[in-house]
Amino acid sequence: MKLSPEEARRRIEELREEIEQHNYNYFVLNQPTISDAEYDKLLRELQQLEEQFPQFKSPTSPTQRVGAPPQTEFKTVKHSIPMLSLANAFSDDEVREFDARVKKLAEIDKIEYVAEPKFDGLAVELVYEDGVFVLGSTRGDGETGEDVTQNLKTIKSIPLRLRQPKDLPIPRRLEVRGEIYMEIADFRKLNEEREERGEPLFANPRNAAAGSLRQLDPKITAQRKLHIFCYDVGQTVGITFRTQEELLRTLPRYGLRVCPIYRVCKNIDEALEFYREMQERREELPYEIDGVVIKVNDFEIREIVGEVSRNPRWAIAYKFPPKQATTRVKDIVVQVGRTGKLTPVAVLEPVPLGGVTVQHATLHNQDEIEKKDIRIGDWVLIQRAGDVIPEVVQPIVSRRTGTEKKFTMPERCPVCGDRVVRLPDEVDYRCVNISCPARLKESILHYASKGAADIEGLGERWVEALMNAGLVKEIPDLYKLKERVIELVRLERMGPKLAENLLNAIEKSKKISLARFIYGLGIRHVGERLAELLAQRFRTLDALMNASEEELLQVEEVGSTVAQSIISFFQDERNREMIRKLREAGVQIIEEVSPQKAGALAGKTFVFTGTLKTLTRGQAEALVKAAGGRVSSSVSRKTDYVVAGEEPGSKLQKARELGVTVLSEEEFLKLVKT
Ligand code: IVH
Numbered sequence: 001m002k003l004s005p006e007e008a009r010r011r012i013e014e015l016r017e018e019i020e021q022h023n024y025n026y027f028v029l030n031q032p033t034i035s036d037a038e039y040d041k042l043l044r045e046l047q048q049l050e051e052q053f054p055q056f057k058s059p060t061s062p063t064q065r066v067g068a069p070p071q072t073e074f075k076t077v078k079h080s081i082p083m084l085s086l087a088n089a090f091s092d093d094e095v096r097e098f099d100a101r102v103k104k105l106a107e108i109d110k111i112e113y114v115a116e117p118k119f120d121g122l123a124v125e126l127v128y129e130d131g132v133f134v135l136g137s138t139r140g141d142g143e144t145g146e147d148v149t150q151n152l153k154t155i156k157s158i159p160l161r162l163r164q165p166k167d168l169p170i171p172r173r174l175e176v177r178g179e180i181y182m183e184i185a186d187f188r189k190l191n192e193e194r195e196e197r198g199e200p201l202f203a204n205p206r207n208a209a210a211g212s213l214r215q216l217d218p219k220i221t222a223q224r225k226l227h228i229f230c231y232d233v234g235q236t237v238g239i240t241f242r243t244q245e246e247l248l249r250t251l252p253r254y255g256l257r258v259c260p261i262y263r264v265c266k267n268i269d270e271a272l273e274f275y276r277e278m279q280e281r282r283e284e285l286p287y288e289i290d291g292v293v294i295k296v297n298d299f300e301i302r303e304i305v306g307e308v309s310r311n312p313r314w315a316i317a318y319k320f321p322p323k324q325a326t327t328r329v330k331d332i333v334v335q336v337g338r339t340g341k342l343t344p345v346a347v348l349e350p351v352p353l354g355g356v357t358v359q360h361a362t363l364h365n366q367d368e369i370e371k372k373d374i375r376i377g378d379w380v381l382i383q384r385a386g387d388v389i390p391e392v393v394q395p396i397v398s399r400r401t402g403t404e405k406k407f408t409m410p411e412r413c414p415v416c417g418d419r420v421v422r423l424p425d426e427v428d429y430r431c432v433n434i435s436c437p438a439r440l441k442e443s444i445l446h447y448a449s450k451g452a453a454d455i456e457g458l459g460e461r462w463v464e465a466l467m468n469a470g471l472v473k474e475i476p477d478l479y480k481l482k483e484r485v486i487e488l489v490r491l492e493r494m495g496p497k498l499a500e501n502l503l504n505a506i507e508k509s510k511k512i513s514l515a516r517f518i519y520g521l522g523i524r525h526v527g528e529r530l531a532e533l534l535a536q537r538f539r540t541l542d543a544l545m546n547a548s549e550e551e552l553l554q555v556e557e558v559g560s561t562v563a564q565s566i567i568s569f570f571q572d573e574r575n576r577e578m579i580r581k582l583r584e585a586g587v588q589i590i591e592e593v594s595p596q597k598a599g600a601l602a603g604k605t606f607v608f609t610g611t612l613k614t615l616t617r618g619q620a621e622a623l624v625k626a627a628g629g630r631v632s633s634s635v636s637r638k639t640d641y642v643v644a645g646e647e648p649g650s651k652l653q654k655a656r657e658l659g660v661t662v663l664s665e666e667e668f669l670k671l672v673k674t
Pocket of ligand 1: 084119232
């Protein structure tokens, strides 16, 4: 159907409004009302119309969130009102002093506060002129920041146009301030992907958010999952706020995302109470916070108390006790990983840190140790960043006594005694022996892990016990365990019940999807995602095993290092032998369906909750993938089906709330068979 220009213009307007409404429902209200497929359909229709009728293109169209060309540098932006920073408090006493100061300056003895989480991201300013997002900048030094408008536009919780509230005008100018952050789960995923690709890791979610926002190519920013919480305004024309509470209630009505967690406090005691509650809830939040910000609610009082040396006197950041600690390095030992990589690890005097006792911290590699000059016997500052493994930040040089010893990488593998090499262009040292027990242990653990064969209950402790007892030397031995039940049961703390469970779990893992199998092999540089791409491309294990470099390079995300790694893995006779043994032991690789059959569930997303009776999670997921579907771990409006087994969790609840179709195990099996 061909539309007249006038009809097209009207439809384009309609679509833009509808899409922004859905963005708002989803990203600001957290209450999606349509499925992802429906959303994508609207967006595609809009894109097509804008192509056909370029005269109606507009920079505020939802299609314009991505697509700006890379820049060569960021322009600087002067903030019309400086972006101040907050003074910190580290104790209740300091907060009470702050309260006393405010009361004295304002000459009032009752002050109301608003307490908010202190988000650990980076501050930005968004400028809206007549409701249109025209400029976005980083805080910079507070006076001038960088123009990151194009990057901010890729963040869907930032409206390109303000919503029109029923009884409020759109202000002539509104400068909104807030924090850009990345959720912890997305930070971890990003780092896993980077590790697979051999790229440097981000130290914590804040660095990841900052690194993602300060990309010259907005396409990269668009791939990172960033969010905003708005909490302040700069210059405003055509709107005034009298209190922080009013500000936090009003911004969402314009479509600006505000964190729902905050409290209006009658006095400082209530603010301190909020601080304690947040300290408790901190670990439950999907994002990192490093304290609580306590702000005078009334803007007139703020005027009166003013500011001093770049800090407002009407607000204070009450920081949580740091996730950093000092302790001593008792020793530096070397761990050997699945790929033979030697990782130096500091053995520490045990020290409490963020709720756990830390005894080890990674030192990453030799270069890192040299750069930071960490020695055995040193007092060091350690930290847990974004909940990753603790790391040593720096030695405390002033506490040295002269007895500290420098560390050098061993020339022989500490586990098997074989040679250690460092390849050119690599920071890591590796053990050359692919049968090194340390590598075998790690490779068995990797094969049994969730994303691979998913053998429940087979963790580090049992793998070690099995290896020490001589029951398992390499992965295929797992499938021969059932012939050695008596010895298995006799393992310390094993017993008949656990042994049975373990054997059942191993038996269940015999049916495995090609992607999981490839991942489980533990080929260097081949993570879960790439394994999936390889499975889709080659469809059978034999095809992958015989693939040439050229063929491998055709796969998205495979470069020559990765291709070489795959080829040399399959060229190694020991690896081919292992695969043969696995097949002999009855491991059945569910290879991808043929192209004409593909698509029974193409594009459909499944989420599983509860325990299935006849299938393991891994098998159920393999069935979905084999039919072209996708499996996700959380329910959202993107989910097509939730499959509920016995004792389903909160995901079922969420599915019902969102109106996602819920299937029983039987219904699911029927669906995959059709
Ligand atoms: S209000 C001067 N509220 O803390 C007050 N800031 O040191 C303006 N921050 O640059 C900021 N959470 O990056 C405010 N709820 C919150 C905040 C917050 C985090 C950051 C922000 C700012 C820094 C001030």
